[in-house]
Amino acid sequence: MSGPLCEAREALVRGERTSVELTRACLARIEATDERINAWLHVDAAGALAQAAEIDARRARGEHLGPLAGVPVGLKDIFLTRDLPTTCGSRILEGYRPPYDATVVARLRAAGAVILGKQNMDAFAMGSSNENSAFGAVHNPWGLDRTPGGSSGGSAAAVAAGHCLGALGTDTGGSIRQPAALCGVVGLKPTYGRVSRFGVIAFASSLDQPGPLARTVRDVAALFEACAGPDPHDATSADVPLPVGLEAMPRDADLAGVRLGVPAEYFGEGLEPGVAAATQAALDRLRALGAELVDVHLPHARYGVAAYYLVATAEASSNLARFDGVRYGQRRPGADLAAMYGATRDAGFGLEVKRRIMLGTYALSAGYYDAYYRKASQARTLVRRDFDDALDTVDAIVTPVSPTTAFRLGERVDDPLAMYLADVFTIGCNLAGLPGLSVPCGFDEAGLPVGLQLIGRAFDEATLLRVAASYEDATGWCGRRPALCEEAP
Amino acid sequence: MSAADATGWETVIGLEVHCQLATAEKLFCGCPNRFGQPPNLDTCPICLGLPGVLPVLNRQAVDFALAVGAALGCTAHPQSVFARKHYFYPDLPKGYQITQYDRPLLTGGAVPVDAEDGSVRAVPLTRIHLEEDAGKSTHDATDATLVDLNRAGVPLIEIVGEPALRTPEEAGDYLRALRAIVRYLGVSDGNMDEGSFRCDANVSVRRRGATTLGTRTEIKNLNTFKGVQRAIAYEAARHVDLLEAGQSVTQETRLWDDAAGRTRGMRGKEEAHDYRYFPEPDLPVVELSAAELRAAAEGLPELPAARRARFVDALELTPYDAGVLTAERALADYFEAALAAHPSNAKGVCNWITSELLARVPAGDIATGPVAPVDLGRLVALIDDETISGRIAKQVFDHMLAGEGAPDAIIEARGLRQVTDTAAIEAACRAIIAEHPDQLAQFREGKTRVKGFFVGQVMKATRGKANPQQVNALLDRLLAEDASDP
Structure with a gap:
């Protein structure tokens, strides 16, 4: 499938549509359904229409335009946007307007994309259900009583509901792939260092990676190409050549010669029957397309969740120290400096953010560092080595994205451990720094989408996109829309 | 002799020096690195610690630190690691300082310090690491705290000495020697008044002849060389008094009150820090190339001790004169430039600089002052070849100070040539x-x-x-x- 983003782009180039029309249509769909979904924290209707009108005018003048010229997209509210509110889903940044654009935002603007606004998320990207947003949970378009997943839940739900043609999210432990799976869209977590983190509010610096969400693999590829690449402002960004023309992958290509690894560790207990069935069917389909399926082993996968929640919380406790009420964001008065800090952070941060700051602070404390942070870093090395070994023999690894389909809102809020296990299949990628992609692979008996995960070698997003596109072309799962979209304008 | 020595106690001193590097830009952003600007002018999202920003290492700071390492004979590590050191304070924008912890850029080395008997003592160093400076807090009369972040992100090297100093005077000599070296290298202006050269002192005492160290205290807020010496002497005497009274020294951080001439303990809350160091994930490991290491060694200028020795041995200056001339690199450079114009009389050129020029022009302004070194050398040459007398030379010198240029022209224009007919x-x-x-x-x-x-x-x-x-x-x-x- 080409996908609505690529199709819109072509229609714009051919002069069949204008960007203003596309932008108005997106704004109308947001207007019609976002009261029920709550995917957006800030919609910049006037700004988006102005950008669209400018692109249309430039096109009419025959100017050279960027690859996303006139395409309306959304941004997770973790990306800094000059003069647009940026809250990171937290009260502590309520009303904050950054003085600069994140590198990826600047790249999207340079490519001509129309920025519709900022999307809801778990505060500071901490969560797997979007229920940790200070501005209300996001509802899954496939079932409004269900979570869209998290933390990029607003972005995934907005794409699924047709509010925008694509979105940028971030993925620290699954925050792009898990909501993409739960909302039936495609999400790519690129290789660590592939997309600049400059201007992206940090959760866990060694794990965070921005990436695209869209309806189809080719739409995701188009967004990925526009925002990836080295950035002099991000010392951890990698100067590795980016394949071009990814979205022009051939239709209905077979997968002859492609070796895909299937790790037994990812198909054990805890997998919902609906997820297990859809994933097994997907494996069969991949084999039918010509791929060779190979058993691989990731023996240290079981240490992943523990290592992740030590490394991620430790880094978060450090990264969130700057939200102290001194220079920006909300400030609460206190009798002295320590009281001001305490009151500001107590009022500004939600429960989950506080929980993780405390966990991370503890893990880094004198006397505990070796037992926790250092041990977790060692486990991380073992997890990475497992993947490297497996990917020596296969082109990509295939797993489920999430053990379950979209669970009910409120179902796990009192059980953080159960919530943390939602990421059990996705965090390995982040620990190892590898690219991971979620592509729709069917529905469970309740009609909720299931996602298939592909994990690739470092900087080999191209293989993931190619395999996923081939699978997508053969199955057409991406063509299904939630019922709510039928009523929309 | 300090008070401690007199009573059969030995003072043990280790100094930690924070030295700002005179790079063009800050350590992790492109803001200018300069002193004396209006508050918060030299700031950007990065050094303000705004959400989303990332540090990028300024390699000039690495080069400057490597130059210091080469000058002091440190081991430069091909890989070193930045770490985050956490504490909350309004002048620390990110809530952590980016520094180096368990894998510093440089280890070992020594500072050559002149002893009173003319010998040179090598005072060993533990390590030198790179880090960013914090901003500056000022507490005003209305009980408000004003924060200036111009200094936030300015590159520092922390030079950690072994506890190898024994007297306050020796500590002062060590600091002066270190300051002269960083100034010679051109990597820092070493200005204590402006805070670009700062010092914390670790002090303990022990019975003379003892081999284990006593409990130490760390003294902060030392802003002058004299203050450092006074604070160490005070603190050592305080330790001796405590120990002789049968009490013990508490390991703590104390602040020097220069006006009162005493140290005082900080409140427990101020120093009860668990810095929670961990490797800075936003910065890759600092890798040193062979070329960088070579450049640091090859770019090294002649250092004060070597230059002093050369002035004594080759030019036959007195050790005292050689010491005066080499205290500042600019002054020694001036002397050598003047000498180049009149190589046969080093003593004469030296005397004119130390007794005439320095009496009229501050040492710091000599390089940019009205008297060019070549003109001063020429003036001494004109005395020596009896073109003018010493007395006339002083008149000529006055005209040179007034900016009238070369001595020959002044003598000609004013008819001051000595009559030998x-x-x-x-x-x-x-x-x-x-x-x-x-x-x-x-x-x-x-x-x-x-x-x-x-x-x-x-x-x-x-x-x-x-x-x-x-x-x-x-x-x-x-x-x-x-x-x-x-």
């Missing part, structure tokens, strides 16, 4: 003798001191240009002639 001087002498018969009569009566009168009159008549030795010799002859041949 014997005939001309003899004519002047004869004329003076003829004009002063009364004084001549006195001379003949045996009042030979009157000769001084004639010398003065001749010099006055020639406006000081006559060669004084010739005038003396000629007057001796002419006055005697007159006496024997009336």
